[in-house]
Amino acid sequence: MSSPDTFDCSILRAADIRGVAGRSLRNQDALAIGKAFGTILIESRKSKVYVARDGRLSSDSLHCSLTDGLTSCGLTVIDIGVCPTPMLYFATQTGKTDCGVMVTASHNPKEYNGFKFVLNGRLFFGKDIQALGGRIAAADFVSGAGERETQSIKMLYIQKLLTAYQRGNHPLTAVWDCGSGTSATIVPELVKFLNGKHIVLNATVDGNFPAHAPDASNPAELTGLRDAVLANRADLGLAFDGDSDRLGVFDSRGGFVFMDSLLPVFAEPVLSRQKGASIVADVKCGKTFASEIKRLGGNPVITKTGHSFIKQKMVETHAPLGGEKSGHICFADSYYGYDDALYAALRLLSIAEQGNFQSRLDAVPETCLSPEIKFPCPDSTKFAKMERAKELLRRDGIAFDDTDGVKVFKPSGAWWLLRASNTVPALLGACEADSADELADLKSELTAFAERLEE
Numbered sequence: 001m002s003s004p005d006t007f008d009c010s011i012l013r014a015a016d017i018r019g020v021a022g023r024s025l026r027n028q029d030a031l032a033i034g035k036a037f038g039t040i041l042i043e044s045r046k047s048k049v050y051v052a053r054d055g056r057l058s059s060d061s062l063h064c065s066l067t068d069g070l071t072s073c074g075l076t077v078i079d080i081g082v083c084p085t086p087m088l089y090f091a092t093q094t095g096k097t098d099c100g101v102m103v104t105a106s107h108n109p110k111e112y113n114g115f116k117f118v119l120n121g122r123l124f125f126g127k128d129i130q131a132l133g134g135r136i137a138a139a140d141f142v143s144g145a146g147e148r149e150t151q152s153i154k155m156l157y158i159q160k161l162l163t164a165y166q167r168g169n170h171p172l173t174a175v176w177d178c179g180s181g182t183s184a185t186i187v188p189e190l191v192k193f194l195n196g197k198h199i200v201l202n203a204t205v206d207g208n209f210p211a212h213a214p215d216a217s218n219p220a221e222l223t224g225l226r227d228a229v230l231a232n233r234a235d236l237g238l239a240f241d242g243d244s245d246r247l248g249v250f251d252s253r254g255g256f257v258f259m260d261s262l263l264p265v266f267a268e269p270v271l272s273r274q275k276g277a278s279i280v281a282d283v284k285c286g287k288t289f290a291s292e293i294k295r296l297g298g299n300p301v302i303t304k305t306g307h308s309f310i311k312q313k314m315v316e317t318h319a320p321l322g323g324e325k326s327g328h329i330c331f332a333d334s335y336y337g338y339d340d341a342l343y344a345a346l347r348l349l350s351i352a353e354q355g356n357f358q359s360r361l362d363a364v365p366e367t368c369l370s371p372e373i374k375f376p377c378p379d380s381t382k383f384a385k386m387e388r389a390k391e392l393l394r395r396d397g398i399a400f401d402d403t404d405g406v407k408v409f410k411p412s413g414a415w416w417l418l419r420a421s422n423t424v425p426a427l428l429g430a431c432e433a434d435s436a437d438e439l440a441d442l443k444s445e446l447t448a449f450a451e452r453l454e455e
Helices: 027-043 059-071 085-094 127-138 154-164 187-193 223-231 259-273 287-295 307-317 341-352 357-362 379-395 436-452
Strands: 017-020 048-053 076-082 100-103 112-119 147-150 173-177 197-201 236-240 247-250 278-282 299-303 321-323 329-331 373-376 406-409 415-420 426-433
Touching (some): 027 048, 027 059, 027 100, 048 059, 048 085, 059 076, 059 100, 076 085, 085 100, 112 127, 187 197, 197 223, 223 247, 236 341, 247 341, 259 287, 259 321, 259 329, 259 357, 278 307, 299 307, 307 321, 307 329, 341 357, 379 436, 415 436, 426 436
Parallel strands (some): 048 076, 173 197, 278 321
Antiparallel strands (some): 100 112, 321 329, 373 426
């Protein structure tokens, strides 16, 4: 078993556990994580826990070690197999226990893996993750004789997803890119129940991700989907990340629609039913999000980047909808409040089948918003670098928003953002301006500032 002096604490992230399989995250670490989380569950008077996994090459062995750790605490592990992370969440909302662990590294490259946790029907993150690490360091585990069982909930989950779908009068052609991820276990069956024509790509789970990296938020990885949309004259294209909690969307012209532009589209029917409701987004979203939500009669709320922070802020503000620039979308008006890209895709199809979908997208005002800018930085130093960033800005007399990292606004309303990634060893930047020239200047300024952190 992993010992305290060999366990790599850098894998303890803000929202979950994530590392490079076989290096910073080994099978013995998964065993220790199972023992630690299992002990927490037993102390919380739980007797059962759901476990699932994605299709990564390392997921089977990590899943086995995790399960060994959980059962060693006396828990009954209910294995629901290879499936989307949202299906695990669904199980904890409707099944035999409100606790679960998902073996996944979500959108990360194929060499990564990790764990997402649910306790009492809520995500287990932040200080909870650090406390779990502390328990591993102390080797403070309970012992018992647990059991294993399997359960199939795929059709129950599909039936619940279909409650999001409202058939309209304008049948669509849609292209679905499963990306060889876990959505491939659901989409081929799901589309049989839908109106219109549906073309499914990369519908075999494969941990090598042969078509493209499992990131639905990066249009550069999704050229096959874009080409299929254009070739089939489709109304939209839908992409899913490795564990199906992020959604990427292409319009009928093959243009990628970023989530801060889609959120107002999702929000319009929600706000028609709940006047004045809060709609949550993360700091990477552009200013159009706030202006459009206000125009629709809602209250825009900005919080930290990370699906866990979005969900937490939604609970605090009683928001029926929240989303993250990277493609996480959470519905709490007639769903459970967690991020489910398949559910969101069906909500989007329902809106699109009402007609004039491309016109609705075109009506969202555009600004010049950069893609994510990555500055490689070791996990061991990235948070110290962000403290250094705040010191430099204060010394230079530059005001900034520190909701998540540092966000510097210009008099024109343009801005640049620099923050520590929650999932990879990097600082991440973004910029927004009203013109391409101003955006180029902002990117240069941001890059120069990031280089100052190395001094």
